[in-house]
Amino acid sequence: MVVEILFLLAAGFLGGVVNAIAGGGSFITFPALLFVGVPPISANATNTFDSCSGYLSGAYAFRHDLRSQRGDVPRYLLIGLLGGGGGAWLLLHTPEALFREAIPWLLLFATLLFVFGNRINRAFARLGGGHRHAARIGRALLGLLLLAISVYGGFFNAGLGIVLLSYLALAGHGDINAMNGLKLLVSSAVSLVAVILFVVEGAIAWYSGSLVLLGTLAGGYVAAHHSRRLPQRRVRALVIAASIGVTAYFFVVT
Secondary structure (H helix, E strand, C coil): CHHHHHHHHHHHHHHHHHHHHHHCCCCHHHHHHCCCCCCHHHHHHHHHHHHHHHHHHHHHHCCCCCHHHCEEEEEHHHHHHHHHHHHHHHHHHCHHHHHHHHHHHHHHHHHHHHHHHHHHHHHHHHHHHHCCHHHHCHHHHHHHHHHHHHHHHHHHCCHHHHHHHHHHHHHHHHHHHHHHHHHHHHHHHHHHHHHHHHHHHCCCHHHHHHHHHHHHHHHHHHHHHHHCCCCCCHHHHHHHHHHHHHHHHHHHHH
16 A cells, blocks of 8 residues: 555656656556556546646746637637547547557557657648648638547547647747747646546545545656756657557557
8 A cells, every 4th residue: 555655646646747857657657557557547537637736836837828819719728629539439439449449549549659759740830830821721620629638638648749739830830938838728628628527427536536636736846947967858858768668568469
């Protein structure tokens, strides 16, 4: 029991540190929940619950940068809420065995997003910057794309921020602070409505999730005060190595 408590607190702490510096904390916290025996769907729902507080606090921190995006915020929030609810509903109605088989593929997708996310964002930024009029004409298509991304976020939260940044670049946004604010705001909407559904359905493992959440908050706090001393490239390299290892492990055991 004591070992499990320390393990979950440590996993949450490490997840909070890497989220604050390089992102990718779900590669630590989600497997940790699985390793202590939390069922896959419940572990995924609990991981979304643990991530939600970070999204909300981050969105609040960028509130001043979001003032320039008032025209987009209501639409993005509405689509995020609808998609997040749809993704959560889909997760809750997915058979446990099927979701277990999908875990390595979902982790692989999230790993590829994490590894190549910066390149993808730059490519979409060039595409969005060179086709601003096309982006306006294709507003409905962009809305559908954001809806699909939000559904993914409600179903499997890992890598959501990277996909959202790519979307915002494609939509023609250029201010990185405003983009991060919008990313966190949409992530908050997606995860918040998903968590509500998970609570109603009793899908969250409160004991394990609370321990991870405490560790995550502590890790994020420590990283925020010492982030300049921690080399982002090395942390990112460690996260990539961990994500590859975790993904390979689940391909072997699943």
